[in-house]
Amino acid sequence: MSNPESFIDEVSEEVRRDKLYAAMRRYGWIGVVAVVGIVGGAAYNEWQKATSRTAAEALGDSVLAAISVEDPAARAEAIAAVAADGDTAAVLNLLSAAEAEGEAGRPTLEAVAADTTLSRLYRDLAALKLxxxxxxxxxxxxxxxxxPLATAGAPYRLLAEEQLALAYLDKGETQEALDRLQQIWLDEQSTTALRRRANELIIALGGTPDAA
Incomplete structure (x- = not known):
């Protein structure tokens, strides 16, 4: 019985092998595609990283060259000429406006403040500078x-509160100004310098800094 059993085993093995080869011929391309996809994806990822790194380095070199210009007006123009978009362009525009003399930077600040595609961080800063x-x-x-710049969660809320106090003082509304200054004094997020300025103004207006 051993020979027939051995023969059957060999036949079964051949059948399994034939089925395996048939399956590989039929579906083997899936594995090839998967390997090519993995290798290609890794190569594209590395290429994309290298491209982004090169672009960032080029942008950095352009900004450094622009801010190294000695003449303020020429420096503002050089910064504004650096090619960028989105929030990066907003930062460059803010730098350019800061370098501009007199009213020259106003249109740039107005454009940044009005651009709703930008992060609020930059729009509010432009509005505050205006x-x-x-x-x-x-x-x-x-x-x-x-x-709007002094609402809860606004990035420059306390600085806006300080400017609001000064604006109310200009209107002659001393109590409103004192209330704003007290909010700054009592706010845990106030910086030391901001709290000191609020304290000095409160005292100058006849108020008490620690009053709730």
Whole structure:
């Protein structure tokens, strides 16, 4: 019985082998595609990283070259000429506006403040800088700009509160100004410098810094 059993085993093995080869011929391409996909994806990922790194280095070199220009007006123009988009462009525009003399930077700040595609961090900063510029308008105009900047969660909330206090002082509304300054004094997020300025103004206006 051993020979027949051995023969049957050999036949069964051949059948299994034939089925395996048939399956490989039929579905083997799936494995090849998977390998090519993995290798290709890794290569593309590395290429993308290298491209991004090269672009970032080129941008950094351009910014360094621009801010190294000695003349302020020429430096502002050089910064504005650096090619960028999105929030990176907003940062460059803010730098350019800071270098511009007089009213030259106002249009750039207005454009950044009005661009809703940018992060609020940069839009609010541009709006705050506009309020701080000479000729920013009367107290009511400044208050209209500052109120949204002083809402909960706003990135420059406390700085906006300080400017609101000054605007209300310009209107002669001393108590409103004191209330704003007290909020700054009592706020745990106030910096030492900001709290000191609020303290000095409260005392100058006849108030008590530790009053709730």
């Amino acid at each position: 309020v701080l510029m000479p000729g920013a308008g009367d107290a009511d105009a400044r208050i209209a700009v500052l109120e």
